[in-house]
Amino acid sequence: MEFIQQMINGISLGSIYALLALGYTMVYGIVKLLNFAHGDILMLGAYAGFFILTFMGVTPASMLVAFIFSMTICAILGIVIERTCYKPLRTSPRIAALITAIGVSTLIENGARVIPFMGPNPKQFPTFTSINYDVFGINISMVQIVVLGVSIILMVLLNYIVNGTKMGKSMRATSYDMDAAFLMGINVNKVISFTFAIGAALGAAGGILYATAYPQVQPYMGLMPGLKAFVAAVLGGIGSIPGAMLGGFILGVAETLTKGFISSKLADGVAFGILILILVVKPAGLFGKNTNEKV
Amino acid sequence: MLKVDEINVFYGTIQALRGISFEVNEGEIVTLIGANGAGKTTTLRTISGLMRPKTGSISFLGQNLLKCDASRIVEMGLCHVPEGRRIFANLTVMENLEMGAYTRKDTKNLKADYDIVFHRFPRLKERIKQIGGTLSGGEQQMLAMGRALMARPKLLVLDEPSMGLAPLFVSEIFSIIKDINKAGTTVLLVEQNANMALSIANRAYVIETGRISLSGDAKELAASSEVRKAYLGGK
Numbered sequence: 001m002e003f004i005q006q007m008i009n010g011i012s013l014g015s016i017y018a019l020l021a022l023g024y025t026m027v028y029g030i031v032k033l034l035n036f037a038h039g040d041i042l043m044l045g046a047y048a049g050f051f052i053l054t055f056m057g058v059t060p061a062s063m064l065v066a067f068i069f070s071m072t073i074c075a076i077l078g079i080v081i082e083r084t085c086y087k088p089l090r091t092s093p094r095i096a097a098l099i100t101a102i103g104v105s106t107l108i109e110n111g112a113r114v115i116p117f118m119g120p121n122p123k124q125f126p127t128f129t130s131i132n133y134d135v136f137g138i139n140i141s142m143v144q145i146v147v148l149g150v151s152i153i154l155m156v157l158l159n160y161i162v163n164g165t166k167m168g169k170s171m172r173a174t175s176y177d178m179d180a181a182f183l184m185g186i187n188v189n190k191v192i193s194f195t196f197a198i199g200a201a202l203g204a205a206g207g208i209l210y211a212t213a214y215p216q217v218q219p220y221m222g223l224m225p226g227l228k229a230f231v232a233a234v235l236g237g238i239g240s241i242p243g244a245m246l247g248g249f250i251l252g253v254a255e256t257l258t259k260g261f262i263s264s265k266l267a268d269g270v271a272f273g274i275l276i277l278i279l280v281v282k283p284a285g286l287f288g289k290n291t292n293e294k295v
Numbered sequence: 296m297l298k299v300d301e302i303n304v305f306y307g308t309i310q311a312l313r314g315i316s317f318e319v320n321e322g323e324i325v326t327l328i329g330a331n332g333a334g335k336t337t338t339l340r341t342i343s344g345l346m347r348p349k350t351g352s353i354s355f356l357g358q359n360l361l362k363c364d365a366s367r368i369v370e371m372g373l374c375h376v377p378e379g380r381r382i383f384a385n386l387t388v389m390e391n392l393e394m395g396a397y398t399r400k401d402t403k404n405l406k407a408d409y410d411i412v413f414h415r416f417p418r419l420k421e422r423i424k425q426i427g428g429t430l431s432g433g434e435q436q437m438l439a440m441g442r443a444l445m446a447r448p449k450l451l452v453l454d455e456p457s458m459g460l461a462p463l464f465v466s467e468i469f470s471i472i473k474d475i476n477k478a479g480t481t482v483l484l485v486e487q488n489a490n491m492a493l494s495i496a497n498r499a500y501v502i503e504t505g506r507i508s509l510s511g512d513a514k515e516l517a518a519s520s521e522v523r524k525a526y527l528g529g530k
Contacts, residue, residue, distance in 0.1 A: 166393070173383045173394045180381035183343055185369030185398035185446065 005138050006260035007253060012144040014252020015151035016213070019206035020229030021236065021244035022158065023199030029175040029239035030195045033086060033097045037104040038203055039226015043219060044077065044108065045070045045204025046125070046211040047118055053126040063128075067150070070208055071201040078200025079193045087189075105226075112219035122218035125211040147209045154205055155245060161198070162241060171195055175239065224268070228255075231275040237285025246286060250274075296321045296481055297342070297373070297450055302351030304334075304341050311337045312348070313505040319450065324472070324482040326492040326513065328526055329502035335485040336378050338502070339454050342483075343375035344368050355450070370398045372449030378458065378485075380439040384428030388419055391427050391438055395445030405445075412441040415471065433464035440471070444480075451475060452483045457491060469495055489526040493517040501526070 020042055027035045048070035056062035085104050089097045113120040130142045162168040174181040174191045182188055210225055211217050232251040236243025251271055258270040278285060297319040304312040312334050319325045327335050340346045342353060344365045353360040355373055363371065374395075383391050392412060396405055413420040416437040422430060427438060436456055443451060453472065457465040465488065473495050476482050486492035493499055493513045501509040501522065509516065516522050 166397075169386065169390050169393060170397065172385055173390075176383045176385045177381055179345060180377060180383065181394070182345060182365045183369070183375045183377060183381075184394045184442070185366035186394065187366055 001137050002260065003257075006256050008138060008140060008144065009260075010253030010256035011249055012147050012252070013213070013256060014232075014249035015148050016206050016209050016225065016248075017229050017232045017251050018245045018248025019151055019154060019202045019209070020225060021232035021248045022155075022241065023203045024230055024233040025236065025238055025240060025244040026171075026175075026195050026199050028233070029241075030171065030178075030192055031086065031090065031097075032094055033101065034230070034238075035086075035199070036098070036101040036226070036230075037081065037108060038199065039222035039224075039229070040105050040108040040112075041074050041078065041200045041203040041222070042207035042210060042225055043112065043217070043222035045074045045200075045207030046217045046221060047112070047207075048073050048204065049208035049211060050123065050125055050217050051117070058126050058128045063146075066208055067205055070204040074200040074204035074207075075197035078196040078203075082193060082196040087192075109219050109223070118219065120219060122216050125215040125217050127212050127215045143213055147213055150205065150209060154202060158198070158202070158241070167191070167194055228271050231271055234285055235274060235278050237288035240285065240287035243285055243287030296356060297483065298352075298354045299338070299342065300352045300354075302338075302341060302348040302353065304337055304346055304348045306337075311505055312341070314351070315502070315505070315507055316351075317500050317507060317510065319481060319483050321449075321481055322476075322479075323498060324476050324484060324496045326484040326486060326489075326496040326499045327502055328486060328489040328492055328499060328522075330526075331487070333502040334505040335502055336454055339375060339377075339452055339483075339485055343373065343452060366398050369446050372447065373452065374443040374446045374448035374450070375452040376439045376443045376454060376456065378454040380432075380435045382427045382430075382435050382438050382442065384426070386427055387424055388427060388430070388438060389423050391442050392419075392445050395442035398446060408445055408447065412444055415444070415474070416441050433460050433468070436460060436464070436468055437471075440468075440475075444475070448480055450481045450483060452485075454485045455487060456484070457486060457488045465491065489522070490517075493522075493527075 020038065023038050024035060027033055049066040052066040052069050053062055056065065081104060085100050086097055089100060112118045128142065133140045162171060170181065170186045170191050171194065174186060174188055178188060228251055229248065232247035233244045235250060236247030251274065254270055254274060255267045258267045282288070300316050301314045302312055303310065303314060315338055327338060329335050337346065341348055344363065347361065355371060358371065360368060383394060386394065392409060399405060418434055419437055419441055422434065427435065430438060456468050456472065460468065469491050472482060472484065484492055484496065493516060496513040498511065499513045499516045500507050509522065
């Protein structure tokens with residue numbers, strides 16, 4: 001029973017990592033950039049939700065408004081960050097873009113500390129009073145249901161966008177071969193912007209969910225989930241969308257199982273231990289791309 | 296139709312093309328032949344906007360191509376099938392063709408064009424739902440050509456369509472190129488297989504270390520001792 005209980009906790013947490021890992025993996029897939037500012041988008045998304053829920057109170061309708069508002073704001077921010085910070089470096093060595101991403105991350109975190117409505121101090125995130133359901137002796141909270149439900153809806157939506165729409169197909173084409181996409185007349189800049197927007201919107205939704213599960217917002221809140229989502233993306237095979245989803249869930253479960261059965265102090269260690277292990281054993285990740293070339 | 300005038304193209308500080316000029320007229324098959332590294336692929340990449348010349352001009356149907364972005368170039372009817380085919384190996388055959396039709400706005404005519412492509416390449420129809428990467432080399436070349444045809448090109452630019460293909464496929468691909476040309480599409484062809492290229496082309500240009508060294512009627516060039524010695528394995 002205890003095991004199943006921890007599994008459910010883990011899947012709920014893992015779905016947040018999965019949402020965030022999707023942003024990492026999609027951006028990497030298309031511009032080969034590890035966008036280390038992605039965790040900070042989670043923070044900004046959580047703050048955007050915080051403002052809406054503080055003003056409107058917590059109701060199902062205000063939650064919906066919070067998601068839409070936060071995801072829209074962060075999608076726009078994602079595009080702005082890409083256009084101003086990463087686009088000028090598109091043909092530079094990837095290490096330059098990577099360092100820029102770390103710079104953007106530092107800028108957002110410390111920027112948030114000085115912005116009047118945000119500030120350096122943690123704030124209580126308004127959430128609904130959670131009801132606990134007892135299902136055959138397993139305790140499932142309303143928060144967990146909302147987190148998992150919203151995540152699954154967003155992933156199904158993403159799956160449709162990526163596989164069913166022209167933009168999604170162009171994204172996959174561009175991520176496979178940017179020059180060939182260019183030769184098809186695909187507007188590569190538009191595709192890249194769209195990818196950043198989608199990634200940031202998923203990160204923002206993850207931010208609200210994270211703040212609902214751990215009801216607090218503060219400028220550095222994106223750091224840890226951001227790094228763990230990065231581990232999840234690498235675990236799943238960076239660049240792979242199903243990999244990021246699976247990686248997120250695995251990481252969430254591994255973390256809660258460690259907390260539940262070994263020691264809660266070890267949870268972060270296990271998460272990063274997985275990163276080291278995967279890099280040593282299977283650097284391409286679970287769904288790593290085959291780079292076989294056919295002659 | 297296509298007029299390339301004195302283009303100079305650089306990779307960093309290294310000059311790849313030195314004042315290349317040539318023309319392609321409507322209805323023709325024109326081939327650029329030359330050794331490895333002579334600048335054939337660079338020439339094509341510059342025409343389709345992947346690279347920009349430092350000086351010189353390129354015009355297509357009377358318009359300055361250097362002022363057009365990639366999607367505009369494709370919309371105008373210049374489609375480039377790159378060296379090594381470069382199909383989207385992670386997309387299905389159908390999705391690859393859809394990407395070829397990316398710039399098409401007349402979506403109601405698309406169905407007929409898919410049929411034309413499937414008629415020309417029946418193997419693609421059999422493999423319509425298959426992932427591009429699982430096709431054989433010859434099928435990938437067909438997909439790359441079919442994908443370009445979906446844009447309704449007026450000028451089809453082919454870079455090494457025979458590369459790495461079995462001899463049987465090579466002759467099949469070349470007869471398809473001839474058919475496409477007969478159906479009204481002008482073709483600019485780059486080939487290492489100079490024999491094959493000269494046999495189907497109307498005119499040819501020989502590129503040597505970034506310059507056009509010879510040009511003329513394809514049959515005459517194929518007969519010239521200079522070309523025979525350098526590119527056709529003759530004496």
